[in-house]
Amino acid sequence: MGGIAVTTTINGDEVDFVCHAEETLLDVLRDRLGLTGAKEGCGTGDCGACSVIMDGRVVCSCLVLGAEAEGKKIGTVEGMASGDKLHPLQTKFLEHAALQCGVCTPGFLIAAKALLDRNPDPSEEEIRYGLAGNLCRCTGYDKIVRAVQDAAKVMKGA
């Protein structure tokens, strides 16, 4: 059964792949491109662990077909650091112990980056509603919100 040839951009690099019509972008990232940062927690858009940025918007990659990635600009957690310098969100998540098992962390980092790109100075409530699409079962969210608040301060140069 022939696949669909797709050309897209991931973390700034041009990438070609072939996928089945029903294959999701998440399956492509993980099983064909070896980018296992995005995780499948549910496959139905309810947990956010597969979040990536596509053309500037945070989306669940499990609810996007691989074929739809044609010509898009995709950002995954693997692309957040620049060289060996971590993104402020990555640094603050570590400093605040905002992760325990860490399986939801890639999704949270992507969603928090999209949130801060759009709203550089969010209130606690705006952070909590902005991250409501990402489930975490270990932390109770407290330290995640504090890490995002701290990162926002650093990124604003305050």
Added chain:
Amino acid sequence: MTLGADFTGQKFKSVGTRPLRPDGVDKVTGRARYGADFNMPGQLVGRVLRSPHAHAKIKKIDTSRAEKLKGVKAVITAADLPDLTGGGDMFDILDNCMARKKAFYDGHAVAAVAAIDAPTAKKALKLIKVDYEVLPHVTDVDEAVKPGAPLLHKHMFTGGVEPKPKKPSNIANRCQYGHGDTEAGFKEADVIIERSYRTEQTHQGYIEPHACVASVSPDGTAEMWVCTQGHFVYRQQCAELLGIDVSKLRVTSSEIGGGFGGKTHIWAEPLALALSRKANRPVKLVMSREEVFRASGPTSATSVDVKLGAKKDGTITAAEATLRYSNGPYAGMWAELGAMTSFACYDLTNVKTVGYEVLVNRPKVAAYRAPSAPMAAFAIESAMDELAQQIGMDPVKFRIKNAAKEGTKSSYGPVYGPIGIGPTLEASLKHPHMKAKLGKNQGRGMACGFWFNFGGQTCTDLNIGVDGTVALAVGTVDVGGSRASLSLVCAEELGIPYEQVKAVVADTSTLGHNDMTDGSRGTFSSSMATIFAARNAIKVLRERAAQMWDISVDDVVWEDGQAKAKGQKHGNLAPLSLKEIAAAAPNTGGPIAGHSEIVADGAGVSFATHICDVEVDPETGATRVVRYTVVQDAGKAVHPSYVEGQYQGGAAQGIGWALNEEYIYGKDGRLQNPGFLDYRIPVCSDLPMIDTQILEIPNPKHPYGVRGVGETSIVPPLAAIANAVSNAVGVRMTHIPMSPPRILAALEKKKAH
């Protein structure tokens, strides 16, 4: 080799600080590899066919058409897993992995395939024809004990009852705990209350579905990469079920995406191994979220009756509880744990608890964070709150008056050593949260909680690198940051900086057997083993230093990470650092290491008191948690950030359980909400910040005073929120979760009369 495990009350340099965890960067950059992130060349995709019926006899399974489908490399049924267990618990695990004669619940595995890709595997499952004879089912814990309820096992007679009952029943076992004479106690009471409570079944809710890659070779050796809370136990059990020598099965624990007890039990792992053996190719088997809900190990649904009697001055004269816990199709000890923990926080002269293990057509129950304790605490702490109210006594003071202390005979038997229930109550009384103002439709509630804690088999290797840095290999899986805490303990005992230690979780071929990371034992037992391994290494380091200085080892002491020569006659000898001793190792006897293989014992229990404010919308019954405080005793917080993380995580799970989480079964016995849309765990915008206060009452049986803290925090929330709702809108909720429809119905009933 134990060199005295007792608490010494020493001052700490590293322990108690908050460094970055050693495995953190991989986790924030997406490099960390979890169960489903691992692949082996030539691997096949494994998929499981599951029963759509709640209770059905399996008459015949025709796999012929599936086996013929192009791209299918192996198809297995229970016939491919001959019973090597000899009965008992292991047989139940085998039967649960794949149904042998009967499917006992919606989702019970009946067959499995391994194929070259997912579409082929999916098609193959559809070609397997199973001939079921559907039987009547029962999924409710109270219905299952009624006469005439459908029986899961024809030959199940209730254990723990003398004389042995004649008729079979769905009650697998009865247990009893307590002391004194409750009848007499109730006669002395001025006030008696009797209430019945129910809690629905909930799931641990870890975000990572179960996943493994298994590879079995015809020469009897095998390898498995799996997300688990205990790879040694997984190896032991999988080897037994598959008939493989334990030492020939190497199991590597991947990073684990949450467990909370749900990954202390094998589910599809033996199927992946069996498929790989049959196909002679590695098999990757990853559960879907729906499969995790239908066919892993949720906790029990419960039905608990409580009777309490007390004098006007607040002294409890008698306390009784009867606890029915659903076990799924196989007998466990879940009600027994409930019966043991029910009144554990209290100093009672007359107490009696009776537990019944009830079998139902639901998935096999597994541990979920302080298993069985939250449900018992919900019933007891709600009743205690109501009793205090009827006597007109402040709920915290009522508990302080009856709290267990050192020397109290616990309701589950033994006398307590030094314990923290009193201090957590005193601390909560003084906490600013207790005096904060409440708004409209808001209420405050509190509750206490307890969990055992235990040690168990642990071994640790500590190797001094050629450059003097330290590699620490532990066998307890790190779910919530224990590699950071164990590195701190190792650095403390060796007297070197934290950054000089690198802790890893070793696979089963590099360390001796380690028990599961459960029962909050991870940090407790591995820190003890790490301390002894470090002390053994120090012994070797002192011998090597003595050799280097050519003096007697008795004149060498280890201080601040260095070997020092004692006594004037050695005055001129400069201390030797770890780096220097390591550099000379080739000449002084070879690699330097310290090992420790122990049964860590003397685990100290961990008590907590929680305070919760809620706001209830009287027109819709919606409840919102507006403030939450956890006060818990940690003995010694090795890495305070991760101790706080355990307090906050446990509370959040408790809040979800209290308000929204439940398994919903239809009349057809099928699970209606196997997904994160309708199995509603708390989202970020549901919760306030969760404030924590760590108390440190040292555990005398641990060198640093450490207690296990991982589980207690889930015990109080159910009752704390129920009591807060009652304080806010004046209705006593007796059914968990307190979903809006249930609260609204209770409010309507209250308005009606």
Added chain:
Amino acid sequence: MVEVALWGALSAATGGRKTVDVEAKDIRELFRKLAERYPGLEPYIERGIAVSIDGVIYRDTWSKELPKDAEIYLLPRISGG
């Protein structure tokens, strides 16, 4: 001689006795004597019993001594979450 208290199911297997007096210096001797006197206890000992000595819970390590006047309590092995 030590006085050993039995939890629910164990007392059922000894004909309802709540406590038993046994001459034993350590856990191994205790289990051996109990099994001889009450064969009904065999399966429980086999599955693993937790031994509480003065309020501290120990696994069934045979060499663990039983101090003369200590409070000994036998409990089911507990699994956690």
Added chain:
Amino acid sequence: MQYARPSSIKEASGLLAKARGKAFVLAGGTDLLVRMKGDFVEPDLIVDIKAIKGLNEIKKTAKGFSIGAAVPCAAMGENKALKKAWPGVVEAANLIGSDQIQGRCTAAGNLCNASPAADSVPALVAAGAKVVIAGPKKKRTVAIEKIPAGPGKTTLAKGEIVEAIQLDKRPARSGDAYLRFIPRSEMDIAVVSAGVNLTLDGKGVVKAARVALGAVAPTVLLLPKAAKAIVGSKLDEEALEKLAAACSAACRPIDDKRGTVDFRIKVAGVLARRAAKIAYKRAGGK
């Protein structure tokens, strides 16, 4: 399964009309891919409409707004003019799922998925929206409440695709609002929901009104009787009571894993009252 990405609506509806097996339109995909993952549907053809020019635009003309079928709900929330004119419609569209879902899901998709609990539909029905439907041969425009036919079913014929949702220019002193009940604060499907749209006269008296309820019947309910209860009033207590009573009386809900019959009947009235008050204030009422 075949995947097609036509560049014109004519080509798209042609593909759907000629399709032999089961064919589905893909806009945001946040419903379709969930149903595919759960094996509720196994499409033979998916027609992705996001490459069709004009479908991902919000056009503002003298006659009102036209929202393309491929416009993600997040974009509706970012359109200041639309948000100012129709706050109720936009807040309903923005309540569908998380930011991750908002970046993909569309109001047209929400409509065509035809869930009785669809969030954007009650607000659009209250707003009196119309739907432009492109068929293989001709186009037609119908009132939005005509589209849902029951859980998962619409009145669209084979080959027909929703091209845009239109909102007419509003009379002055108008306001709309949408509220829903969910057990959590986010991420849930509405247990019950209410959309109210009204216009006031110079003295703050309700001149015209439309009231719609979600998740209380096989399709969204447009309730003229409930609207009549508040027309002619300044939303005093008595009018609000009559509104709530009319809404509760019209409900035909079911017991399911999200809510009970009694709960939905009672809370439908509560939400309608609260939404009416918000709409009234937005329309300039005191």
